[in-house]
Amino acid sequence: MPTSAPDILLEVKGLSAGYGKIGVLHNVALSIATGEAVALLGPNGAGKTTLLKAISGLIGRGGEVRFAGRDMAGAGPREAVAAGLAHVVEGHRVFTQLSVFDNLLLAGYGMAKTERRRQVDEALAFFPEIAEKRHDRAGSLSGGQQQMLAVAQGLVRRPRLLMLDEPSAGLSPVLVDRVLAATRRLRQDGTAILLVEQLIEKALATVDRVYALARGTIVLEARADEPKLPERLERAYFGQDAHAPLEA
Numbered sequence: 001m002p003t004s005a006p007d008i009l010l011e012v013k014g015l016s017a018g019y020g021k022i023g024v025l026h027n028v029a030l031s032i033a034t035g036e037a038v039a040l041l042g043p044n045g046a047g048k049t050t051l052l053k054a055i056s057g058l059i060g061r062g063g064e065v066r067f068a069g070r071d072m073a074g075a076g077p078r079e080a081v082a083a084g085l086a087h088v089v090e091g092h093r094v095f096t097q098l099s100v101f102d103n104l105l106l107a108g109y110g111m112a113k114t115e116r117r118r119q120v121d122e123a124l125a126f127f128p129e130i131a132e133k134r135h136d137r138a139g140s141l142s143g144g145q146q147q148m149l150a151v152a153q154g155l156v157r158r159p160r161l162l163m164l165d166e167p168s169a170g171l172s173p174v175l176v177d178r179v180l181a182a183t184r185r186l187r188q189d190g191t192a193i194l195l196v197e198q199l200i201e202k203a204l205a206t207v208d209r210v211y212a213l214a215r216g217t218i219v220l221e222a223r224a225d226e227p228k229l230p231e232r233l234e235r236a237y238f239g240q241d242a243h244a245p246l247e248a
């Protein structure tokens, strides 16, 4: 398994979270190895966005989160970012009045000036399409390009883990492919990925391993290349036993 102990980058155990009195996540466990790409799949309302928020400290949580060997108990979003965990939130909007370059500089707020510029250039190198437009207003980019800019912003601090919440949302199939191709390049470059995605086939082509979340708990874990996985996922989504033998 790619999650053997020395390699574990993110480990979540017994995690619970919700909004006020509404419990959404119950006893969630998952792990991601260094440099591994993992998809978090599941039906609408399963709790995927809530899980990313709980991991990055945007909402309170119970249970254990360890990242890069560190206990993240009590860590908020600032500490998570400082530890190397970047979260591109669902529907992230870029600053449309600012240039592409300035959007990226902002993402590196607080970094030393030369380091920040170098990192902005490196982030742009992953997205030649928006690198060409670095001096244009972000508002003049297409939807797909703005999505790429949002992902690039997540890269400026050179994270060890990049969590992407539905980066394909609202994009045409061609643009979805471009955004996911960039995700694959990042993974090849050694960045671990946790990808929330509704498009199962496209997600499976992008990652090494998947978890499925339904009704706030993990109902399936598998390698992305396991046979009949889309069928197993659908069954897991709808509450049938994901571990039951497959029909021939």
Ligand SMILES: Nc1ncnc2c1ncn2[C@@H]1O[C@H](COP(=O)(O)OP(=O)(O)OP(=O)(O)O)[C@@H](O)[C@H]1O
Pocket: 019, 022, 024, 042, 043, 044, 045, 046, 047, 048, 049, 050, 051
């Ligand atoms: N701010 C909030 N306050 C109260 N309940 C919320 C809030 N955000 C989400 N929820 C509820 O938490 C549950 C999980 O929502 P979440 O957005 O995490 O699911 P999801 O799997 O990401 O769904 P989708 O695929 O539709 O984005 C849902 O029942 C939702 O209504």
